[in-house]
Amino acid sequence: MASDKVMAMRDAVARFVHDGDTVVIEGFTHLICFAAGHEIIRQGRRDLTLARLTPDLIYDQMIAAGCARKLVFSWAGNPGVGSLHAFRRAIEGRRAEAALEIEEYSHFGMVARFAAGAARLPFWPLRNYMGTDLPRANPRIKTVTCPYTGEALATVPALNPSVTIVHAQRADAAGNTQMWGLVGVQKEAAFASQRVIVVVEELVPEEVIRSDPNRTVIPSMIVSAVVVEPWGAHPSYAQGYYDRDNDFYVAWENVSRDPDHLKRYLDDFVYGVPDRAAYLAKQPQVTRLKAKERWCAGVNYGY
Amino acid sequence: MASDKVMAMRDAVARFVHDGDTVVIEGFTHLICFAAGHEIIRQGRRDLTLARLTPDLIYDQMIAAGCARKLVFSWAGNPGVGSLHAFRRAIEGRRAEAALEIEEYSHFGMVARFAAGAARLPFWPLRNYMGTDLPRANPRIKTVTCPYTGEALATVPALNPSVTIVHAQRADAAGNTQMWGLVGVQKEAAFASQRVIVVVEELVPEEVIRSDPNRTVIPSMIVSAVVVEPWGAHPSYAQGYYDRDNDFYVAWENVSRDPDHLKRYLDDFVYGVPDRAAYLAKQPQVTRLKAKERWCAGVNYGY
Amino acid sequence: MAAVAARELRDGEVVFVGIGLPNLACNLARGTHAPRLALIYESGAVGAVPERLPVSIGDPALVTGSLMVCGMADVFQLFLQNGRIEVGFLGGAQVDRYGNINTTVIGPYDRPTVRLPGSGGAAEIAVHARRTLIVAQLNPRAFPERVNFVTSPGHRYAGRTRRELGMPGAGPVKVITDKAVLEGDEVSGEMVLAGLYPGVTVDEVQAGVGWPLARRERLEAVAPPTATELRVLRNVLDPKGLFLKKQSDGKTE
């Protein structure tokens, strides 16, 4: 029964990502699900509110492809390289017709929004933003008075996405999902979301999950679909599976700076392929990114 | 340098637990550090505020020994068995001279107090306590108005202990600590605390910790002392090391019901032994509690 | 009681499990009609498959082989407050006319005659679980018209309804006792008689309850444990009779 959840990316996106949705593809540098972003572009989704701490290359591509109505974020750049030029073109010297709406926080603010969403609280308090222009730029940053100390604390509103897409190293067929390395804010984003698509490097038997329950980050009960998509996070990385394709990140600076070049990229690598397998067939360099082995020390769960 | 932190329980308690302190020995059923509680009793600490979700047998013993001025808690019983009778004697039909002060929450309230303390916020919001008598019994449960929805939410004040004692399976000499199985609220309690004593089943080389960094719950920077005390959680348990001594929990019902019997227990097993090794020498039954092997599946941290 | 409680659980539901009878009922349901029941313990174990009858809510057998173990901040915030729990099981020293439960004190709070353990996670389970089931032995001490202290909210508090008070869950839909089943009335909020165990009369039930007990128009005849239920209980779940023995002083299991 539970294995009804295992499906192709095409089907998962068709069923669970709709025009107008608030979509979160999370992952801090690590485990960013480019495979899902590409499929959303291919299926021509429109009017999406894209939310994510670091929009990264995948949201730059989705903005360029016309999927986004609004971006909710805290750091919009090409990490370690430079700019997201499709994003910048949509914002700089903004004309009425260009309108990509933005809603901007700091990382802590975005993390707090997901934490509130995951706990189903309407807001989250944080000690922040005094002496900054961020609350002027974003009136959704407010304050609350502590009932014990009388102190004013900043607040951010809960973020409850329509759908969150999490890439992970492994899950079972029901969607019990394990991640390691940088785990960012994925747990909070998933629990905050109405629907969750889990995309994994490996589908594993339930017994593997059960052998190490403290490693489980997302439980099956909140998962709508499980997609098995090896290398699905390329050009980002998956700890224990493959390294970051830094050359791609560096090359993106020139690709995204030129709208025609960016369009050619989308034509070749997104619209021009039917699925992730075809994309990978065009990326022979990935074999040299395969991870070396650095296994953890085990722990005993017996009693 | 870091190994200056490794010390005997006697020294850790002498240096870091003082009369009048707010002391937390956390652990939900699992990893309750009886070894530390016994040493605190032996050293005759007084006027302590003991805080913990589930006072359990160890706080019953500390109350009986006269260490406690006040108890902060959410469930005071002998789990799966019955009552904590020393606690009940100090509370029921309370006369002025008997005064054990209490401050009472639910589990969620206590968890939220530690979460606020760990985040150094003065309060934590939760949707709770409407329709209960708990706020009448404890005026520190207040409300705050959401700046977005206007909704009234319950609040609890931060709990920032003077010292938190955490029992764990393993740590390195600097205090980087790993736990698995039930992890309760130990991470939050430790981060909320001014001082942290980590008590472990095994001292391991730093490389073991570094082989699985996602398993680390408490980082060395917040740890004051590391005590190596195998079986230090008996009669509670340590997943992967030993099972709960349920016979002891069952027997406590009769021991604690009778003040003289309880006094004899403390004389024999706490005051009458110099340290944990001597206590264990009087517990031959523990060998049958040794854990069987159920090792986890490994994960690769390579790139 | 375990069998009657087990029947209230539907396959695939997410249940917040307490130790003792609720644990037995949940595992009975899993062993009979609800194999995909997802069990969560407030200790943090999710999807537990205990190889022995757990002696406490934090038994190591709940951890070994479970699907997920998380910290208690996650249990209460991400699962319970998040609205993921469909059924919560509660017991109590006292249950009153409106399904309010007392597990805190008998007598005044500041000078109690009997000090009970307190809420634990019960207050928030009663607020947040989409519905709760109460299990308790029927007698007048346990079923006063009004509890001494409301630890876990039922359907009315100071005359106000759950909706008026802002509680997300539906509250105690049933009270399962050893003689009868009571249900929360949608209009009055009172716990009313809904079903009788075989051979039990309405008067016997009224004698165990401290308020004039209203009743449903048609009373359900609560079926005794089936052969399958008894087999699973006795042979699989509790072969040593650890739990059932305690409960079997003449009452239906």
Next chain:
Amino acid sequence: MAAVAARELRDGEVVFVGIGLPNLACNLARGTHAPRLALIYESGAVGAVPERLPVSIGDPALVTGSLMVCGMADVFQLFLQNGRIEVGFLGGAQVDRYGNINTTVIGPYDRPTVRLPGSGGAAEIAVHARRTLIVAQLNPRAFPERVNFVTSPGHRYAGRTRRELGMPGAGPVKVITDKAVLEGDEVSGEMVLAGLYPGVTVDEVQAGVGWPLARRERLEAVAPPTATELRVLRNVLDPKGLFLKKQSDGKTE
């Protein structure tokens, strides 16, 4: 600049590390006078020992062999807001008279000439780290009297001090540039000239700063990188010259 920044770190301190020059400076300090420096990255890696120069703040090399990896809610709540971070490193497109930093926009927020990446974790680092160090190349575009947008707070905002605004940390104690070191003045809150690199004049520094620059009574002579510092930088930390090459357009490293 990396060497000068590294000298600001004391052994045993807990440092919130950004990528690029801060990462280089921190690892230089670890390789020279501060072997027990504890490095935390906002990505969640604590006590990282990268075997290669990390290309981003989330490089897998920061994870492998680190002491702890935690979620970002813990990074910001349990480490940063908790007050555990002693030093925060910040860079910025603009730094002003009071040490306010802009990494958000050049021009008006609603219609920017240049859209910069935004805060990331910088706003909260500037609020909470016990002290912050700013690193930036000295030129008038980068050092206006007033930034276009305050992303990360310095010593004054609308005339109010950090204490008046309720900020826990001490703010930017130093700005390390390629020509001089500025310090936050305890009384005025202004960034004032405190030290000069070898061969740099006060006038040259003033020419790179958009406000009349006050100065300490005695200016420190900033020592050039020692042979040991250069050896660690060039042979151990950045043997391929990945980072130092970019920075070495005639300026002191």
